[in-house]
Amino acid sequence: MPKTLEDESRAPVRSGRRPRVASVPRAALLIGPALVAGVAYLDPGNVASNMTAGARYGYLLVWVVVLGNVMAWLIQYLSAKLGIVTGRSLPEVLGERIRNRWGRRAYWLQAELVAMATDLAEVIGGAVALNLLFGVPLIWGGLITGAVSIGLLMLQANRGARTFEFVIMGLLVIIAIGFSVGVLVAPPDPAGLAAGLVPRFEDAGSVLLAASILGATIMPHAIYAHSALARDRFPDPETRALPTGVLVRATRIDVTVAMAIAGTVNLCILLLAAVNLAGVEGTDSLEGAYAAIGATLGPVIATLFAVGLLASGLASTSVGAYAGAEIMHGLLHVRIPLLLRRLVTLVPALLILWLGFDPTLSLVLSQVVLSFGIPFALIPLIALTAKRGLLGTWRNHWATTAAGIAASVFLITLNGVLLWLVFTGA
Structure with a gap:
């Protein structure tokens, strides 16, 4: 990313000059936390939102995917920088600074609801994928997805952050292949793609x-989680071997790689739908999209799509549960057993599956809920990373803060317009 986002001339806290990453291979060894957090940008909610957008509006909302990914780079970088420099997660810092007990509980409640909406999307996505691939009933698919996520979290707790990162990155490769192959087989129209980069809306449904796309792209729980992942990977700023400058620079590479993968895959999902599903009946659901892809591109591409959806659900629900546990610990200063917490957050998703609600509609609406939780995570993140007293010389450059404020204003305005359209019936 452009160096203007951070003042490259500032000296680090611990030495007289800003250290540089010695080499690309050395920086590559530090990559991982952003790729894990980036899985949140490829969860089943993203699939449903982007697939629905492409099927209904063709290339119209390409610009939303691109803009969301650009904003996500800045936001995830700031989150990781907070964790590296302070050695604390965003929920921990907020838990210390929100003095009023009821204010802290109220903030935790909205963050917890956002985490539950995240879990809803991820468990439902995994259940749908298992149903498509193996005919597993949705309720049992939800239970299987939840059980696998518990196993992955226990792996993280017992084997450490690095092992967890490798497993999640392996799933990320499967996700990327599953959702991108179809675009290579049936590439988009260059003129349509270019037209989709022009910001515009068509109606209330496109808003x-x-x-929904932005809620799925800039996810509040990913903001909370990334600061915790960076803290866990590079603990104790006072005693760790590598200087803060090396870690911050490596984090920029980490975030750039993660967002490049996430942005490309999200765009491929929308383009896959725009090219193959536009105007096709029944493609407003994941099941219908799977059937249409199979009919248009063949069973192999459809199967790869379903496998990508399954990997997406398994990986993202693990990261979501990790974020939820961190939110509770940081804001309420309590820890509950991992199994108990996982079972509690599984209940809403399993209830929806059991009652037979439309899974795809539930996924899209869950992403809208996430979009309303963005300001509560984003505004404190920007404010905290701009404080000299907290980050010292690693505080935000004024251009970074300005870019963060612009992103916040855009997201809050979009949500306001959405509310107005919904309640006025415009």
Whole structure:
């Protein structure tokens, strides 16, 4: 990313000059936390939102995917920088600074609801994928997805952050292949793709989907989680071997790689739908999209799509549960057993599956809920990373803060317009 986002001339806290990453291979060894957090940008909610946008509006909302990914780079970088420099997660810092007990509980409640909406999307996505691949009933698919996520979290707790990162990155490769192959087989129209980069809306439905895409792209729990992942990977700023400058620079590479993968895959999902599903009946659901892809591109591409959806659900629900546990610990200063917490957050998703609600509609609406939780995570993140007293010389450059404020204003405005359209019936 452009160096203007951070003042490259500032000296680090611990030495007289800003250290540089010695080499690309050395920096590569530090990559990992952003790739894990980036899985949140490829969860089943993203699939449903982007697939629905492409099927209904063709290339219209390409610009939303691109803009969301650009904003996500800045936001995830700031989150990781906070964790590296302070050695604490965003929920921990907020838990210390929100003095009023009821204010802290209220903030935790909205963050917890956002985490539950995240879990809803991820468990439902995994259940749908198992149903498509093996005919597993949705309720049992939800239970299997939840059980696998518990196993992955226990792996993280017992084997450490690095092992967890490798497993999640392996799933990320499967996700990327599953959702991207179809675009290579049936490439988009260059003129249509270029037209989709022009910001515009068509109707209230396109605004709803834009908010859903942004809620799925800039996810509040990913903001909370990334600071904790960076803290766990590079603990204790006072005693760790590598200087803060090396870690911050490596984090920029980490975030750039993660967001490049996430942005490309999200765009491929929308383009896959725009090319193959536009105007096709029944493609407003994941099941219908799977059937249409199979009919248009063949069973191999459809199977790869379903496998990508399954990997997406398994990986992202693990990261979501990790974020939820960190939110509770940081804001309420309590820890509950991992199994108990996982079972509690599984209940809403399993209830929806059991009652037979439309899984795809539930996924899209869950992403809209996430979009309304963005300001509560984003505004404190920007404010905290701009404080000299907290980050010292690693505080935000004024251009970084300005870019963060612009992103916040855009997201809050879009949500306001969405509310107005919904309640006025415009």
